[in-house]
Amino acid sequence: MRHIIIFPMSIESQIDVILQAQRILLTTHRNSDGDGIGSLAALYGALKNLNKQVWFVPVDEVPKRYSYMLENVDVCANPDEINADLLIILDTNHGELCNPLFQNSINKNRKVLFIDHHVENSKPHPLIFRIMNLDAASTGEIVFDIIKTLNVPINDFIASALYSSLTFDTQAFKLVRNSARSHSIAAELAGHQINTEKIQRALFAHWTPEKMKFLAELIHSAKYSANNKVVGLSVTLKQLEKYKLHGDDVNDIVDMFTLIPTVKFAYFIRQAEANEYKVSFRSALNDYAYTVATRLDGGGHKSSAGTWLNADNISSIEDRINNELRLLKLLD
Ligand SMILES: [Mn+2]
Structure with missing residues (x-):
């Protein structure tokens, strides 16, 4: 197994990077999935609640089945027109999976924050920040914790996106990494006005x-x-x-x-x-x-x-x- 480098990457130590930014770009890895899009949509909702300007910059085409999470999300095809001060990348810590956006951001001296639950693979860099939790079964669970730390109330939009994220990466709660966390977070989210059955079908019932x-x-x-x-x-x-x-x-x-x-x-x-x-x-x-x-x-x-x-x-x-x-x- 590769050597894992330990960075300060707890939410508390990195939360200022989010709080200090005003104009924020969000993205996820190419070949996006239900966890990447769900956690992104939820964070989008939370940052809007904090009166930040936020845009989603897709690095490739988002499969239609995830578009229900992106209603009311501002999508920006040309990030060069936006003088953003932070790029947040969800559900990967491989910048290359978000190029050219990632490299352009580094070239422009823009801070990049990775929020992810995959094994760490990158080297320290002055512009790069990380919130990582390898025990999280989905990036949605990390975003749930971030939203709690930011003290933003969870609304139905955020709840639906996070529930989607958890459902997708745990394969409907089959892969929960021996932890009660996924279930207890899901229970809280299901208390909102969301249709869990509809979410399951939106994510998985797309066979032809x-x-x-x-x-x-x-x-x-x-x-x-x-x-x-x-x-x-x-x-x-x-x-x-x-x-x-x-x-x-x-x-x-x-x-x-x-x-x-x-x-x-x-x-x-x-x-x-x-x-x-x-x-x-x-x-x-x-x-x-x-x-x-x-x-x-x-x-x-x-x-x-x-x-x-x-x-x-x-x-x-x-x-x-x-x-x-x-x-x-x-x-x-
Ligand atoms: Mn994931």
Whole structure:
């Protein structure tokens, strides 16, 4: 495991960075998800309550299924026109996943605050601040604590966004990291005028007949090895096109394969560009997913992690993954 650098990163030590800023940009990692968008929307609501000027700057297209959280959120496509004094990045501490916005902000001498629950990977920098909690099952839980520290009352908008964030990253409260926190925060949020069932469906009930057909093809092409301890999946752009699917539509499929009790490690290679692939790793009751991801320049959580790789083809990526699995003695 990579060396973890300890920074002052508690909420109390970093809260002034937020309080001192007047014009604030918010963003989350490319390929945004329900936790990134939910925690961002909730923080947006809280900062508005403090009379800050706030804009959401997307670094790529936000999947439609998350747009219900962004009603009444000011979206800014051209941050160069805004003389902002702070950029807040949620749900990642990899600035590169928010470029060019991140690098432009550093170049402009703008402070950057990361709010995240992924393992720390960056070096100290005078412009970079961090609020990190690796025990949080979602970035939404950290934003909940920040909102409490800021003394902002939670309204229905914030409650709905935070509940979405928690629901998404815990996969509907399956992955709560052995902590009662996710449940107790969710209980408080559910006391507001929010429709928890509607939120669940908005986040997860987006399958299509095409996706079902795609799943059938994927089930047939799954590669099992090491006595079904390892399963590998892959999809090309051509296949996605055939089934009218976007990349984000299929990110959840790999999780299904970890429901096979023998499977200790599952990977999913998805072609994103001609020579660029998003690779997701899942493991059950071990940290192989994180170990393999970091060895391939990615990151994430113990049992759910990923990376982006440039390669000529899928089999060269499979070779790299299998090499790592041999080092872990998962493969012979
Ligand atoms: Mn997250």
